[in-house]
Amino acid sequence: MNPTTTPTATGNGHAHDHDHGHDLERHGHHELPFWRKYIFSVDHKVIGIQYAVTALFFLLFGFSLMMIMRWQLAYPGQPLPLFGKLLGETAMPGGVMAPEFYNQLGAMHGTIMVFLGVVPLAVGGFGNFVMPLQIGAPDMAFPRINLASYWIFLPGCILMMAGFFMPGGAAQSGWTSYPPLSDIATSGQTVWCLAMVLIITSSLLGSINFIVTIVQMRAKGLTFWRLPFFVHAQLVTSFLLLLAFPPLEAATVMQLMDRLAGTSFFLPSGLVVSGEQLKVAGGGSPLLWQHLFWFLAHPEVYVLILPAMGIVAEVVANNTRKPLWGYRLLVYSVIFLGFMSFVVWAHHMFMTGMGTTMSTFFQTTTMIISIPSVVILTCFIMSLYGGAIRFNTPMLFATAFLPMFAIGGLTGLPLGLTASDIYLHDTFYVIGHFHYVVAPGTLFALFAGIYYWYPKATGRQMNATLGKLHFWFSFVAINFVFMPMFFQGMAGLSRRLYDPTVYAHGRGVQALNVVISMGAWGLGLAQIFFIINFFMSLKNGARVTENPWNATTLEWAAPSPPGHGNFLTEPIVYREPYEYSVPGHANDYSPQFKAEG
Template identity: 60%
Template sequence: MRALTDHKTLGIAYANTSGVFMVVGFLLMLLFRWQLAWPGQPIPIATAIFGETNAPGGILLPEFYYQLVAMHGSVMIFLAVVPMAVGALGSYFVPLQIGAPGLAFPRLGAAGFLTYLAAGLLMAASFVLPGGAANSGWTSYPPLAILASSGQTVWLVGILMLGVSSMLGAISLVATVVAYRAPGLTLMRLPFFVWSQVMTALLLLLAFPALQGAAVFQLMDRVAGTSFFLPSGLAVSNTPLAVSGGGNPLLWQHLFWFLAHPEVYVLILPAMGVVAEVITAHARRALWRYGLMVGAVVALGAWSMVVWAHHMLLTGMSTTLSSFFQITTMAVSVPSVILITSLVVTLWGGAIRYTTAMCFALAFLPMFGLGGVTGLPLGLGPSNLILHDTYYVIGHFHYLVAPGTMFALFAAIYHWFPKITGRRLNERLGLVHFIGSFVAMNAVFLPMFLMGIMGVNRRMYDAGLQYQLAEPTLAWNPHMTWNAVALGVFQLVFLFNVVWSAKRGEPAENPWQATTLEWATTSPPPAGNFATPPVVTGGPYRYEEERA
């Protein structure tokens, strides 16, 4: 606990833990991708690992398949990517970038991490419960989720704990930025990464409680027999449920998406912040229209809280309400486009160095763009009618989060590894990692758009064997699965690079000659971060000065 009160130790603890959860989430994905590629074919040693109840004869049962899918989404979003983007990067670099000696509330930060760790272990351990882990998707829609096995209860408790963890971490981070900035560091001199982290923290603070409220209702439905989400007259297998009824399943969707749509921006905003830092340093250019970008990131965060019901366009809402949410959804793309445009224009006239960090940051731009553009048809009622619940949706959000946010996270690791360890990651291995990941990632997710347009439903255990419309796509699934395996292999290269370079990498203090404040101290930074408290006299990106 005491060690975790240092923000650097805390950041590394978040990075290691979320990294482990990322591997877990990835392995879950490989398992269900096997089933999609070769439906009903036995997986070698599956029975030995998962037992006869889950995989008799090595064949995944549908019940187990849905556990894998639900837990893949939950682990990746709540336990891997968000803690990596906010907990790890935010805790480590925000105090450094504002010239602070540490977090404003170190004990709060540590308590947030421990709560996150406990929640993660609890959710992961739910696989051993009778009936297994949660199996109602990461969205946990009722009434299905209320009738599901006991793993769903553990999932809900985990979500409540993660909400507490997010709140503690976010309070600590925002208060640090408000109160502990170095002298001279005005708000408009903050590095863009800090702005993105503050907006992310505010979103977590204000949106996560809605899901916690919903989780309390659903827990009551599961544990105390209430009917918040169970309508009257509900029957399962022709047997009426012995509950009072009178609830509304759509209430869950409203409360859930009130968090879960801003959650998408929780995943994206830190990525934008990272990419901005990497592009400025590796293109030797100040951010184009910094003020506009700050306005856009604030607008994006605020606007993201009034678009949630575009996930529910097919639930029978009124035309007026539907129109409102379609308009707000189209409008939220404006600040996103401003951000991407500013990042692209920053490159104009820059002295670009094609380092691994820069390659990942550059790849983020079109990948995120593709994810964003493909979201527009989903935000409009008529096209949503066709694409809803198809593989198109999977392709869309994975382009935002996988080649989008994940590439930004890799860019962050390659860019800031020298700051953390005092050594550079090997560039040659890095480029192998980048090229392999770029090709494999696109090979996995690009076909999903076509599958979705052809009407293939995203939730089918057998990949659509029984549907004529899915027939042409069945042959694609093995290729996608092999590419997912290849993606994993290229991550092994990355892991080797991290372990090897941490001990034997080329020593480096500030290999990118970056001008933001975290590079003004030694690498790795000492206790208290700065030998003498820094005084700021200008903006964060002073690359134009070196040209002059």
């Protein structure tokens, strides 16, 4: 840690609840006004919580959109009880969903879950809150850039929501927004593009900040091989965001130009829409967008999964009471994953008619990228082996992550191989596959993280009974949601269909749609346990000291909740991150920050 960098960055006079014992001169002792402390704060913990709460809201909102869509899929053409009328005559004439509205919900569900939900929670929330604590830093390297990052993100979110109020409704060309469809779509798409530009800019600011912080601000003794795995995961994630997002930002601006300025980046000549020739210059390429989009969106998959793996590593090590098995192997694997994630993107495009050399290259890289994933999973399972496993709420979610991620990973094989992809591409099989990775995979890991670090953020434990109810109901329901999708996909059912019963092969698997919808609504109900627990525990949760889980990493050296500047004394690191059950020691944990274990 370099104390001389922070004073200029954190600026003049920040209040703090706790005495730091170091660097006293850089903090004023007057209280900051409320809006500087909790709204336009430069404190990484406040920003982290802002990101996390915003993202949790959008996860719930994005999931609600899907719960409405699931009515139409289970009971096509029937009026939605209760809510149907509330959504207005354009969206739901007579309470029955209009196809345009279905497409809006679909596009916005994907966009919200990925860009406004999972990434902001995994990176903006956990990364911001936990990472500086885990490296023993008083804050991020650039606290004002951190502030700017959130305050560009939030307007981006609000703008994205504003799309619903545009004439013709929100963006409706899928979260992938393939032109020419998106280029000729209603004005909701323009808002989508503008919002994406803001959200991407915010991510770029965040990622550069993370990289500099991890490289520059580690505590004394905290070498790279002593970093918690979560920090390694965040570092690789930040590089992915930094390098992969700019092409999409450029592409989004190009799409905006196509829509507003009459350019034809993605529009070929000779388009005829509804019998009318499109009055554009033409000469563009619709496939250019797909390349630019997937050049971001494939690394984005790893942006979704790597922080989740980081959280699982922390929770597993803590609750097996033994060091992570293959810690270095895990780190090499995520670095390799990060690197490889840049050269697999065109496996999303096998059906575009690309040449066989290209497709062979991309299916080979896709198979290669599965190997580090297998290694990571093996390391986690071997970490359980020989442990003394405590099944508290965070551990339940982290444990469930493993088989769920395994299903998600394995079902990627038939999609990554070109020959089987001919049949399965763009079917419900794909939906099942990536949701297993992101929903019971990443989201379960993120829940594990919330239950695990909630005491650090609030000074109180979440209720264990409500936590277990939340876990078991979610775990059962979510498998009823995504497992049947593999069968629908095998039956050949295309994704994004407003009414699957139009097809005979859709009618063959329509019964499963009822099962899936019931599962989705059940999953929605199960989240009530979490919502109650999340808010009730703020007031009623059992108070905790700084290290309630008997953990070893640096965040547990700080008070719960940590004050501004984080640590009471500057932490010094003496050992590896996961020294649990060291033979000959009195405790079954030897924290990094204690000279004697």
